[in-house]
Structures are given as structure tokens and as C-alpha cells.
Amino acid sequence: MLTPALLASWLGGLVASMALAGAAEVRLPQxxxxxxxxxxxxxFAQTERGAYDVLALEGxxxxxQGTFRAQADEIVLWVDRQREVGNESPAKVLVLLSGxxxxxxxGFTLQDDRWVGRLFSVHAVELDFDRQVTRYDIPYFDWGLSGQSSATGTPPFGNNSNRYLVAGTAGAPDGSAVELQAPPLLNVSPRLESGQSLGQSGIPTLPGATAWDSPSRQNAALTSAAALAPPITPQVTTGPNSRLPTPQTSLQPTMQPPVIGTNQLQAIxxxxxxxxxxxxSFQFDASRGESIGQIKGGFKLVVQPSSGVGGAAELLGNAAVTLEADNAVVWVRSDSPMNLESGFVSSPDRPIELYLEGNIVFSQGNRVIYADRMYYNIASQYGMVLSAEVLTPVPQYQGLLRLKADVLQQLDAQNxxxxxxxxxxxxxxxxxxxxxxxxxxxxxxRTASDLTAFSPIASDVDTGLRASARGNHVYFAGIPVFYWPTIETDLREPSFYVTSIKAKNDTIFGTQVFVEWDAYQLLGIRPIEGTRLRLSTDYLSDRGPAAGYRLDFNRPLPLFGIPAIGFSDAWFIADSGRDNLGLDRSSLTPEESTRGRSLARTRMFFSPDTVLSTEVGWISDRNFLEQYFENEWEQEKxxxxxxxxxxxxxxxxxxxRGQARINEFFTESEWLPRLDYHWLAQDLxxxxxxxxxxxxxxxxxxxVATTPIDPVDASKFALxxxxxxxxxxxxxxxQELSLPLQFGGMKVVPYVSGEAGYWKExxxxxxxxxxxxxxxxxxxLPLWRVYPNVENRLFDLRGLAHKxxxxxxxxxxxxxRDLSRFPLxxxxxxxxxxxxRRRMIFNTFGGTLPPEFDERGYALRSGMQRWVTAGSPEVVDDLLQWHLSxxxxxxxxxxLPGRERIVDLVSFNAGLIYFPRAQRDNFGEDVGGFRYDFRYHIGDRVTFLSDGYADVFSQGLKTVSGGFQISRPGRGDAYIGMLSLEGPIxxxxLNGYVNYRMNEKWIFNGGAAFDFARTGSIGQSLALTRVGESALVRLGLNIDHGRDNVSFTFNIEPRFLPTVRLGSLGGELIPPAGAYGVE
Structure with missing residues (x-):
């Protein structure tokens, strides 16, 4: 769904493209x-962020580097790893010093609390540290931190012009004496009636609809569509009569008349x-002290910033501005006539203003704006655009957005x-x-510290960008289909008010409608930084109304400012129906009429090595999760x-740790409290x-768990x-003590271990x-052999290595003591x-659980007690076994020739367990626990898979599976295979599935499972997805024979959203509309 947050996001890109460059200059050592x-x-700690390896040292x-020496409490290095191997050009190293x-x-000395700079070296950074740690608080790189210190305390990087003095160096004025005055805004305040549009198009539209131009202009930008991204670091504009801060350093520059820094000069x-x-044509107006030029017939103007070092601007490439238009009027403040053809320099004391008309293309870096009319002040990079159209990517969205405004007006640097x-x-x-x-x-x-080079990448950081919209309409086929009077939003949010709508229908819940809302927008309050709050209002026709919420957070806690991450999720329903859990539990009476679950998990980081995790999980009754959240019940903790x-x-x-049981229908252990200490792999x-x-x-x-209330459920319940x-x-x-020994190629590790324990009950x-x-x-014992001469084009073999x-x-x-004495x-x-397993006692074993199928016996025979860190220390008994694998x-x-890579052709792992005392340890069988795993990669896309396990005692589990899997990214994937299971069950x-893109517009999804034993058909699913220019539309049918349930699904998903669920083919998402031009 289109959202005003998207609209405000592209406004942010336009703001950045026309904001005045007022960022503090950063001095870099030569x-x-x-x-x-x-x-x-x-x-020492290490991580990766974008194209940089981040190295953080403390203490x-x-x-x-040479004569450059720096000391600090903390040093963070951002090492550019995009330099190609073997390239002799130096690598860039960004440096952040703190404390x-x-x-x-x-001969220069600087003392401060923070400093930011940049170094170059053709060699790798050499590190020396006492110990390596894991850190979660490595700061983001921020040029804004250095604006008040490094600008005056370090020597200039490179030579400066003799005509201008560099601001902030010796011989330049103190920043307190410099006053920058922004040029006046263009006095245009269009009067628009409700819904009136200034755009022109030959295609008639309904009243109130935006007139979209023909695609001729936008097609010109298709080749550069992928590069149309907003700048990483927006430029900061100094408002009228603003005063630069005095540098906080012991080195104060000599007072001089005001001068202009080289980074403020722009060649035209x-x-x-x-x-x-x-x-x-050119005219000079002596009374006004300016030259006026008129250009006709099409021209191209290039504004090239000065080569002076300019902090974040240089970090981001110091991009030039290119303007193309059919006609223009140019105003230049000067004392004598000037020639436009010879070119000149724009500066704050000699600004150059332009009014452009006709087929305007404005580009700066990777941003391109198309417009009909535009006013632009080159010195301040400020202006007004009429009939603007932009093709640009937006953070947190896939693909490109097409953006349009009749009038775009900059009021000041922040509005x-x-x-x-x-x-x-x-x-x-x-x-x-x-x-x-x-x-x-x-x-x-945003504040100065928000204008960092890399932190905007983090989606959990508050952007500081706000947008409000009035008179919002959603148009479909030129007809307004939705209206909302006002929107207040943070630009990082990809939706407004309603964040998700789903509709389903089946025989268990009836017709279902699920609507999720952005609570902050709904309540009209500013979001708490680092949090996201959603509300759910749902209705299930056969069960009742439901409501819930979910709060996600990643921010320091209000108490003591401890960094924390976590969530709180709750959902409740007034249930008037009966549970259908399949087979003999197809009509169970719920134990509660108001049902639901509440779950909250938090992880607090007192330091990288000290973590506190908390959890509160409450469920209304024993069958709620299995009925309403089946995946969570079967797969989550x-x-x-x-x-x-x-x-x-x-x-x-x-x-x-400490733990309490609040769900009485489950068996749980309460700990009041418990202390565990591990000391592993200590060399002696x-x-x-x-x-x-x-x-x-x-x-x-x-x-222990309580007995169910429903008679059907209670009849098959046993502890x-x-x-x-x-x-x-x-x-x-x-404890365990081992002695690693090496005998040629064989490694032998004899070990002894022991345990002493006490249980009160x-x-x-x-x-x-x-x-x-x-x-x-x-x-x-590792063995290997190489067969370099094996070549076969049919099986795609170029040599073989067997390991x-x-x-x-x-x-x-x-x-x-015997294992049977201990509770788990x-x-x-x-x-x-x-x-x-409780139900299996009655359905399969007639009311008594055989020892062969006690989970404690399986864990014991598998050798769990061999490990010091075994998950359940109670599982210990007399045992003698030999594991072979x-x-x-x-x-x-x-x-390709010359670009070959080593791949696994075949992997085959197998093992078994030999029991010398078979009668005691393995129900009379000398061997057991047979297992294997086999994979043959026929090609890069086709693989044969098979695995199996077998216990040979009576009714022991014996299972084997085999099947073929094919995957072609972007086209589809499929699997067909057979699973054989023998034992108590x-x-x-025979099961399989296929996801296949039949052509550019249609995707087929299908799956089925059939049991050749007494069960017969298990279930089928069919779906057809239409790939539209604007959305993916799926119509599906699901049949579950176990629950006698038939459901129909209808899903609509916009293609530009980042969480694509309908269009994943072979592990690759369908490209968003327009990613490679018009489809």
C-alpha cells in the first residue's frame, strides 16, 4: 500500500539535494x-558495517603512522575493504578517537575529548592487543563529532589556494567572528484549491487527481535508475545570522578578517x-551590481565543488551538480560585465542564481530530478522546483519509487x-x-551528531525526520478509493495507520479478518526512539472477536540506561467455539472462554560479557497454542x-537463573534460584x-501437569x-581430563571423567x-586421495578429491544409582x-509406556552422559558402548574455465553404536543406532538427498527417506521424495512440492502428501499467483484431511514492500516492479 511515509521519504531526498553545505570542516593529517x-x-573487537571492517580497541x-602519533582511551578504525587485491592504491582508514x-x-599538538580523521596506507593495519572480546556497543562513525576540535588542531591536508585562506587554520579567523547569512527564499507561495493540480498532461484525469506526464521523460532515466539514491549524509544548512561555535581546543587561531574556506567555492x-x-545574451546592471544572462536553445551547466577537504562531503565523494534545461536566466553579482561562456566561481559573497525552464534534469551524485520549472541558488544550494518528478530508491523499500510534486518549496534548512x-x-x-x-x-x-556517514543504515535508529500530510487520497485507476484527513509519521515507518490486512476462510475458524495498526500513529503520539508498537483487531466468524498488541524495542532502558533488546506480544479472543485438533480431538470444549497468551522476552547487556535475560510467558489453557499458533507450539521454545x-x-x-511455573497444565521445574559454572577447554x-x-x-x-477438564482429552492423559x-x-x-596424543596421522585422546551429585528428593x-x-x-584418522585426471563433461567432473x-x-x-530414580x-x-507422548501411551501402547520408547532410555543409549555440558544431567547410568563413524x-x-571453484560432489556420513553388554544397554541387540546421511549434487541445481536411522530391537524405529530437489533462482524450485517409517507407527x-514461474505473469504453487499405509491422503495445497506491475495476487486452496478442514486464501501483496512472502522462487525474490526498467 502506498503511504505518506514514502512521500515524506522522497521529500527528505529532495531536502538533502538542495540543503546548504554547512557541515564543519574536518582536518586530515598528511x-x-x-x-x-x-x-x-x-x-580488541571486530565487526563489519557496509563496505568497512570495523576494528575497535580500548584501554x-x-x-x-610515521610522525603521526595519537593516544586515546578508545580507537575505532573503519578499514575500507573494497580495494582490489594486488591494487597498489592505498586503502582508506577512517579513524575515531575518544577519551x-x-x-x-x-610539531603540532592537539588535546581534546574526540577526534575524527582519515589515514591511507598500502599495507594492512597492524594490531597489538592483550585479549579479544565481543562488543555490541561499537560506535558508528560520525564526522559531526569532530567539527569543533580537529578543524583547528591538525595541519591541512594538501596545498591551499593563495587567493583564499582555509577557515580554521593558522592565519584564518576565529569561528566566532564568522557570520553566514542565507540568501532570501524565492517569494513564491502558490494558492492551491483543494485537489487542484499544476501538472500538465494530455491524458484527462478526474478532478483532484495528479496529472502524470507521459513516460518520455522518465524513460530517459531508466539506465541510471539503480543509482538514484539519496545521500548517506545530508548536508547541514546554517540559518540566517547563525554563529559558528568556538573551537574547544587549546590552540586558538590568530584573529584575521573574515575569509572563505575553499570548500565553499564552486566552479561553474x-x-x-x-x-x-x-x-x-548578456547584460550588466550597474545600479544593482549584477550581471544578467539569458540562455536559449538548450545548455548544460556543471557546478564543480572546490577540491578542498570537507569532512563528510569528501567522505561521500563531494559530488558535482549537473543542470540541463532548454532555457534559463542567470543572475551573477559582480562589479563589471562577465562572460558566461568562460566560466566563473560561485561563493557566498558572489552567489549565482538561475531560473530554468523546459525539460530540466537536475543531478547530483546518484540523485536525479526531472522538472518543468526550477529556481536554484548555486552558492546556498537552495531553490524551488515546479512540476518535479523523481525516480529514486527509498530506505526500507525494495525497488524504485516514482515521486511527483507540483510545487516543492524550501522554507528554511529544516522545513x-x-x-x-x-x-x-x-x-x-x-x-x-x-x-x-x-x-x-x-x-x-536531527542534531549534528545524527549526521553520520553510516548510522542511517541502522533501521532501529531514530531518523529524526518527521512528515505531516493533509488531504490524503489513494487513487486506483484514476478513482479515489480511500481518504484520510491527516498523517503524522516518522519517515522510517513504511506504512500509515494500517500496517497489515489479511483475510481467510476455513471450516474451523470461519471467515477471518486480521487488521494490524500502528499504535503510535493511531494515538497521534511521537514514537519512542528504538521502539515499535502494533495493535491487532481481528474477527473470526466461528470463534469470536480478538485483539492484541506487539511491542518491539531495541534501546537503553529508562533505569540506568542499560542497552536492551526484546519484545512483548499478547493476543486474546472471546472464544465461543470448540477446538478441532484432529482425529479423536475434533470437538473439544475449551477450558476458558476468554483465551490467549502473553509473552515478553528481554535481553539486557550490562557489558559485552554480562547479559541478563528475562521471560514471562502465560497461556490461558493447554490447547490454545496448538489451536491458534500451531507453528509456535511445534517449533518454538x-x-x-x-x-x-x-x-x-x-x-x-x-x-x-530463577524460574517459576505459571502454566499449571504443563510439567515444569521451578528454580529458586540456580547457579551453573562452566570451565571448558582449559589447557594444563x-x-x-x-x-x-x-x-x-x-x-x-x-x-507436574494438571489433568484436562474435557472428558475426551482426560481419557488419554497420563503422567x-x-x-x-x-x-x-x-x-x-x-569433570573431565583428556590427554591428546598424536600417532602419525591418527589422533588419540584418552580421557577420564566423573560426577558427584546430591538430590534432596x-x-x-x-x-x-x-x-x-x-x-x-x-x-x-583423516585420509585423503586426489584423482586429478578424472574428467567427464556429462557428470561435470574436473578432477576428484576423496576425503x-x-x-x-x-x-x-x-x-x-539407576536412572529410573531421578526426576528430569x-x-x-x-x-x-x-x-x-502422553497420548501415544494410549493410542499406540495400550496404556503402558514400554521402556524401549522412554525418552530417557534413548538419550542414554545415544551417549548423552559422555559430555560435560549435557543438557539433562540426570541422564546417567551404567553403560559400555563403542561409537563408530x-x-x-x-x-x-x-x-567457468579459469574461475573454477571446489564443491562437494558427494557427502556420505554413517555411524553405528556397538554395545558389548547388549542385554543391559540395548535390549539384547549388539549394535544399534544405525544412521546415515547422503547427498549427491548432480549439478549446481539438482541434488539427490537421503538419510536414515534404525534401532534393530523389536519395534525399534526404522526410517529411511530419499528424494530429488531442484532449485533455479528466480524460476522456481521443486522436491519429490519418499519417506518410509516403521516401528510403533x-x-x-510420498510427498512433494513445486513453485514454478510459468511466464512473466503467473506463478504456480502446489504440494501434496500421500501415505500408502492406512492413512491415505494427508493433504494438498494449490495456489496461483499473478505477478502484476503493482502487486502480487494469490488465490489458494488448502486441504487438511487430518482435521477435515478446507480453507481458501486470498492474498494481495504490493511488490515494492521489503517483506515479500508470495514471490520467493528458488531462494530469490521476484524483482520489484521497475527494478530493471519498464516490464
Whole structure:
């Protein structure tokens, strides 16, 4: 859906393109790029942002390149990694110094709190640090931080003109004496009636609709459409009679008469627009002290900024301005006649003004504006545009937007106004749809520190850009279909008021309508920085009305300013229907009439190594999630209530946690509280041995699930063997000592481990102490062989390399207590699996769970207790087993000649477990746990997949699957395969899906699953998607035989939105409309 936030966003681009360049100048040291850059600090952290590698050092930091030396508490380097390998040109290194900064260079000394600069070197940055850490608070690079310090304390970079003195250097005036006066605004205030349009078009439109021009002008920009992006760093305009701040530095420049910095000079040159030179007439008005020129016949004007260093402007390329028009009038303040053809220089004391008409093309950097009439002041970069049209990308949107305004007026440096503004993503000459506003006002409320080079990339940072629109209409096929009187929005929001609308229909919920609202816009309040609040108003015809909210935040907390990230999500429904969960649970009475769930999760970062996580999860009844949020029930973690405090210290971790059960229909353990300490991979005796340890102590209370109220649900409910109401102290420690040995190519690691633990209550509420001793040997033998002469064009083979890893783990354990005595204070499964296993006791095993299918037995036979950090420390018993596995990789080269890459042709991993004491450990079978995983990449797009697992005891799980997968990005993907399952449950399922773009306009989606056993048809889905110029429209049908449910779906999704769900083909999204020109 088109939004006024989009309209205001492109206004922001126009503001930046015409704002006065008033950013503080940044002085950069002149150093030899052949010299190396050395940096020293106590701690080091690294990350990536855009095209830069960011290196952050803290603690007594020192940076040196030749005679340039800097000291600070913190040094952050932005290293440009776009320089090609082997290129001798120096790499750019942006430098940010913070805290007690002291700089020495060629006899100059600067002391300040912050400094920003730039260095060059053909060598990689050399680092020296004590330890490496992980940081989440590395600051963004900000030229605005240096405007008051570095401009006066460092020597100039390069030579300066003899005619002008560089502001802020020795011999230049103090900033306090400089006063800049902005030129007067063009006195144009158009009077527009409601809906009146100033645009001209040969196509008739309804009253109030914007007249869109023919595509002739916009087609000229198709080749550069991808480059039409707003500048990363907007320029700052100094208002009338504004006074520059006095530099806060110990070095004060000598007072001199006011002079002009070289970065304020702009060279102007005129050229013919075509092969015929323009007609130029010239007059000099001595009474007004200005020269007036008239140009006819088409011309091109280039405004080239001075080559002086200018902070952020230089960082972004210091782009020139190019103006093309049919006719123009030029005013130049001068004392004598001037010749336009010879070119001249524009400066604040000699501004050049232009009035242009006819086929105007205004371009600066990667921004292009088309207009009919325009006024432009070159010195101040300020003006007014009539009948403007822009093709530009917008942050947080895919593709390009086409933007239009009858009148664009700049009121001052922070305020703009547009009349007859319209926006669309359509590239047709007369678009099918657009959003039109009678008047849009734009405010730039950013401070100097907001004008950074890289921070606007972060979507969670408040842009400081606000827009308000009046008289908003949405037009479709030239007809207004929606009206909203006023909009107040932050430009980072991609929607207004309504953020999502969905409609569905099925036999379980009836007709469903889901509407999501932007709460801040709805309430008319300014969004809290770093937050997003949504409200939901929904209706399900067979169940009832529903409402909810979701709050996402990523900002420091009000208390103590601790950085935090998290969300709070709640949804409730007045349910008047019955639950349909499939098979014998097709009509269950809900335990509550007002149903819902509330979930809040927060993670607070006291430091990069200290984190506090909290969670509160409440559900109204046991079947709510399975009925309304099935994916969350089956795939997400359980909803719990508690906290976890974690402190990381290298290879050590301290966890303090607490947990309470508030959902009585699930079995959960309460911890009041619990402390875990891990110490892993600690070298002993010079690396000859490795020690791993874990200790845990806490007060636990396992509270079991309550019995369902519905008789049908209650008839198949039973507690699992480990579910008992046990409470008390649990304390244990587990240690392992290993001795890595190398015998030729084989690595042998003998190890011993042990555990001692105490439980206040076992499953019979008796205290128990357990001591366990364990020992084993791990071995690894890698083998490889290369066959360079294997060539086959049919199978796309260019040499073969076979890599094999033979691994084994012989393990023995002796425990003083049986596993059956212990409750699982740390459960093995989620609530969804436990819920299913309880019903399986009655549906499959006739009321008694066999030990072969107890999850504790499976975890024990898999060897969980071998690991110090095992997820459930209760799973320990007497055990003797030998794990054997072989991992294979067959690799080849594929790709264009000279650009081949190594790829996996075949991967095959297999393993099994041998049980010397089979009767005790594996139900009488000597081997078990057979597993394999096989993949054959026939080509870059086609793969054969297969995997399997088998336990050979009676009714043990035996499963094998195989199938072909094909994927072609942008065209589609498909899979067809077979799954065979034998054991307590028997199934032979043929399943497949296909997503295929049949032509430019239509996409087919389909899927089906069929069981050749007694189940038969499982389900089918069919959908047809039309790829329109403006939107993706899908009509679909879903059949679920398990729940006897048939549903119809109808979805409409604009193509320019970033969260495309309907148009993903082969892992690639359908390009937005107009991304490669008119379709």
C-alpha cells in the first residue's frame, strides 16, 4: 500500500539535494601511504558495517603512522575493504578517537575529548592487543563529532589556494567572528484549491487527481535508475545570522578578517546540450551590481565543488551538480560585465542564481530530478522546483519509487513544503494507483551528531525526520478509493495507520479478518526512539472477536540506561467455539472462554560479557497454542517465566537463573534460584592435557501437569514415569581430563571423567547421592586421495578429491544409582512432544509406556552422559558402548574455465553404536543406532538427498527417506521424495512440492502428501499467483484431511514492500516492479 511515509521519504531526498553545505570542516593529517599503521590497545573487537571492517580497541590505545602519533582511551578504525587485491592504491582508514585524545604530528599538538580523521596506507593495519572480546556497543562513525576540535588542531591536508585562506587554520579567523547569512527564499507561495493540480498532461484525469506526464521523460532515466539514491549524509544548512561555535581546543587561531574556506567555492562551466551551441545574451546592471544572462536553445551547466577537504562531503565523494534545461536566466553579482561562456566561481559573497525552464534534469551524485520549472541558488544550494518528478530508491523499500510534486518549496534548512504531491511504484506513463496529498510538510529535527556517514543504515535508529500530510487520497485507476484527513509519521515507518490486512476462510475458524495498526500513529503520539508498537483487531466468524498488541524495542532502558533488546506480544479472543485438533480431538470444549497468551522476552547487556535475560510467558489453557499458533507450539521454545544472568570470562561461564511455573497444565521445574559454572577447554601442563568442568547447585521444585477438564482429552492423559512432585536441593559437579596424543596421522585422546551429585528428593521423594566414574578413548584418522585426471563433461567432473575421516569413541561408565530414580529437572523434550507422548501411551501402547520408547532410555543409549555440558544431567547410568563413524567427502571443481571453484560432489556420513553388554544397554541387540546421511549434487541445481536411522530391537524405529530437489533462482524450485517409517507407527509417505514461474505473469504453487499405509491422503495445497506491475495476487486452496478442514486464501501483496512472502522462487525474490526498467 502506498503511504505518506514514502512521500515524506522522497521529500527528505529532495531536502538533502538542495540543503546548504554547512557541515564543519574536518582536518586530515598528511601522511605517507607507504608507511604502516600500528595500533595498540588492551582489548580488541571486530565487526563489519557496509563496505568497512570495523576494528575497535580500548584501554591505553596508541596509533602511529610515521610522525603521526595519537593516544586515546578508545580507537575505532573503519578499514575500507573494497580495494582490489594486488591494487597498489592505498586503502582508506577512517579513524575515531575518544577519551583523553592527544595527537602529535610535525610539531603540532592537539588535546581534546574526540577526534575524527582519515589515514591511507598500502599495507594492512597492524594490531597489538592483550585479549579479544565481543562488543555490541561499537560506535558508528560520525564526522559531526569532530567539527569543533580537529578543524583547528591538525595541519591541512594538501596545498591551499593563495587567493583564499582555509577557515580554521593558522592565519584564518576565529569561528566566532564568522557570520553566514542565507540568501532570501524565492517569494513564491502558490494558492492551491483543494485537489487542484499544476501538472500538465494530455491524458484527462478526474478532478483532484495528479496529472502524470507521459513516460518520455522518465524513460530517459531508466539506465541510471539503480543509482538514484539519496545521500548517506545530508548536508547541514546554517540559518540566517547563525554563529559558528568556538573551537574547544587549546590552540586558538590568530584573529584575521573574515575569509572563505575553499570548500565553499564552486566552479561553474557552461556547455551546449547537443551539437548546436546555445544562444547566450548578456547584460550588466550597474545600479544593482549584477550581471544578467539569458540562455536559449538548450545548455548544460556543471557546478564543480572546490577540491578542498570537507569532512563528510569528501567522505561521500563531494559530488558535482549537473543542470540541463532548454532555457534559463542567470543572475551573477559582480562589479563589471562577465562572460558566461568562460566560466566563473560561485561563493557566498558572489552567489549565482538561475531560473530554468523546459525539460530540466537536475543531478547530483546518484540523485536525479526531472522538472518543468526550477529556481536554484548555486552558492546556498537552495531553490524551488515546479512540476518535479523523481525516480529514486527509498530506505526500507525494495525497488524504485516514482515521486511527483507540483510545487516543492524550501522554507528554511529544516522545513520544506510540497503541494500536489504524489507517489507510486508504478512505472507506467499514467500509473494505475498512487497516493496523493494536497500538502506535505517535512521537518528535519536531527542534531549534528545524527549526521553520520553510516548510522542511517541502522533501521532501529531514530531518523529524526518527521512528515505531516493533509488531504490524503489513494487513487486506483484514476478513482479515489480511500481518504484520510491527516498523517503524522516518522519517515522510517513504511506504512500509515494500517500496517497489515489479511483475510481467510476455513471450516474451523470461519471467515477471518486480521487488521494490524500502528499504535503510535493511531494515538497521534511521537514514537519512542528504538521502539515499535502494533495493535491487532481481528474477527473470526466461528470463534469470536480478538485483539492484541506487539511491542518491539531495541534501546537503553529508562533505569540506568542499560542497552536492551526484546519484545512483548499478547493476543486474546472471546472464544465461543470448540477446538478441532484432529482425529479423536475434533470437538473439544475449551477450558476458558476468554483465551490467549502473553509473552515478553528481554535481553539486557550490562557489558559485552554480562547479559541478563528475562521471560514471562502465560497461556490461558493447554490447547490454545496448538489451536491458534500451531507453528509456535511445534517449533518454538516453551513459554516459561524466569530470568538468566550470564557472565562470560573467556572459556568460563557463570549462569544464575530463577524460574517459576505459571502454566499449571504443563510439567515444569521451578528454580529458586540456580547457579551453573562452566570451565571448558582449559589447557594444563603446557597444552599436554585438557580439562573441562561444570558445577551446578540450586533449589528445584518439579510441578507436574494438571489433568484436562474435557472428558475426551482426560481419557488419554497420563503422567510420564519421571513426572513426580519432587522438591529440594540439587547439587552436582562433573569433570573431565583428556590427554591428546598424536600417532602419525591418527589422533588419540584418552580421557577420564566423573560426577558427584546430591538430590534432596528422587521420584519417591527420598534423598539420593550419586557418584559416577567414566573413561574412554576417542580416535580420529583423516585420509585423503586426489584423482586429478578424472574428467567427464556429462557428470561435470574436473578432477576428484576423496576425503575420509574415521572416528570412534570407546566409552565406559559406572554409576552408583539407576536412572529410573531421578526426576528430569531439566527435561529432554518440549511441551509439544511431551503432550504427544502422553497420548501415544494410549493410542499406540495400550496404556503402558514400554521402556524401549522412554525418552530417557534413548538419550542414554545415544551417549548423552559422555559430555560435560549435557543438557539433562540426570541422564546417567551404567553403560559400555563403542561409537563408530565414517565421514566421506568427494569433491570436484566446477565453473567457468579459469574461475573454477571446489564443491562437494558427494557427502556420505554413517555411524553405528556397538554395545558389548547388549542385554543391559540395548535390549539384547549388539549394535544399534544405525544412521546415515547422503547427498549427491548432480549439478549446481539438482541434488539427490537421503538419510536414515534404525534401532534393530523389536519395534525399534526404522526410517529411511530419499528424494530429488531442484532449485533455479528466480524460476522456481521443486522436491519429490519418499519417506518410509516403521516401528510403533508405520507409514510410507510420498510427498512433494513445486513453485514454478510459468511466464512473466503467473506463478504456480502446489504440494501434496500421500501415505500408502492406512492413512491415505494427508493433504494438498494449490495456489496461483499473478505477478502484476503493482502487486502480487494469490488465490489458494488448502486441504487438511487430518482435521477435515478446507480453507481458501486470498492474498494481495504490493511488490515494492521489503517483506515479500508470495514471490520467493528458488531462494530469490521476484524483482520489484521497475527494478530493471519498464516490464
Amino acid at each position: 601522511t605517507d601511504p607507504a608507511l604502516r599503521i600500528f595500533v595498540r590497545g588492551e582489548t 591505553q590505545c596508541v596509533l602511529q 583523553n585524545v592527544q595527537i602529535e604530528h610535525d 562551466q557552461f556547455y551546449p546540450r547537443g551539437s548546436i551551441p546555445p544562444e547566450i 520544506m513544503r510540497a503541494y500536489g504531491a504524489a507517489v507510486t511504484s508504478s512505472r507506467l506513463g499514467v500509473p494505475r494507483y498512487w497516493l496523493q496529498s494536497q500538502r506535505v510538510e517535512f521537518q528535519d529535527q 516453551d513459554l516459561t517465566t524466569g530470568f538468566l544472568f550470564s557472565n562470560y570470562q573467556g572459556n568460563r561461564l557463570l549462569d544464575i 601442563w603446557g597444552g599436554r592435557a585438557t580439562w573441562n568442568a561444570k558445577a551446578s547447585i540450586g533449589y528445584a521444585h518439579q510441578r 510420564l514415569p519421571w513426572e513426580t512432585d519432587s522438591e529440594g536441593l540439587r547439587a552436582l559437579t562433573r 528422587d521420584v519417591s521423594q527420598s534423598d539420593v547421592t550419586r557418584v559416577t566414574g567414566q573413561a574412554g578413548v576417542r580416535t580420529t 575420509v575421516s574415521l572416528e570412534s569413541d570407546f566409552f565406559y561408565a559406572d554409576s552408583s 529437572y531439566d527435561p529432554l523434550d518440549d511441551n509439544a512432544q511431551e503432550h504427544f 565414517v565421514n566421506n567427502r568427494i569433491q570436484t571443481k566446477r565453473g 508405520s507409514a510410507n509417505v
